[in-house]
Amino acid sequence: MNVLSLRGIRKSFGAHVVLRDVSLEVAEGECVVLIGASGSGKSTLLRCVNLLEVVDDGVVELDGQDITDPRVNADEVRSRMGMVFQSYNLFPHLSVLQNITLAPVRVHKVARAEATEWARAALERVGLADKANARPDDLSGGQQQRVAIARAMVNSPRLLLLDEVTSALDPELVGEVLDLLQGLREDGMTMILNTHEMGFARSVADEVCFLSDGVILERGPAQQVLGAPQEERTQRFLSRLLH
Structure with a gap:
């Protein structure tokens, strides 16, 4: 059974659609890395998983339990x-x-x-x-x-969500946090994180998902998405980031 399953997640703020029909599965011990430009929906997706935002449509399941059911105790869910x-x-x-x-x-x-x-x-x-x-x-x-x-x-916790955890750090401090996350990954912690550290994403991710305009435009193993992206928008994003 997957630790996390997202099916058809939609989220808007007023007229602004942030997530549109996002589906994702995360198996036990897996590390999924979200990449994409600012405003692509990465942080909102993590906040929807953690019930900090209420989804407009779709289902979030944690260990097979529908946690988007309004009867669910959000504090109990967050404890996991x-x-x-x-x-x-x-x-x-x-x-x-x-x-x-x-x-x-x-x-x-x-x-x-x-x-x-x-x-x-x-x-x-x-x-x-x-x-x-x-x-x-x-x-x-x-x-x-x-x-x-x-x-x-x-x-x-069953699942660790990490939202740009190195973006506020001075460059010389980034390494110590990334080393810690690498260790957690090796210990089998199930993780979803969004990051602009592509070298780190390449080394820890089982799957990389590129978000653009609220959809997962491209997904796959890190070597494929980061090394040989198929979608033009993924290619443009990575070329801006890596040069």
């Missing part, structure tokens, strides 16, 4: 996914450890001692075990993004 944003979204007045335990304790009613144990394990995994008591402002951008990834991983 982790989402990482490009701007970290950490609370500056809380310590690193408090940032990571906040949702498990407040939203999902996990006992604080258990949540703390999970959080320390997640910090160990992202190489920041010694930063548990630091404040976000004491950390570099790369470290803050790794904390955000630890927060998304704290409850061992």
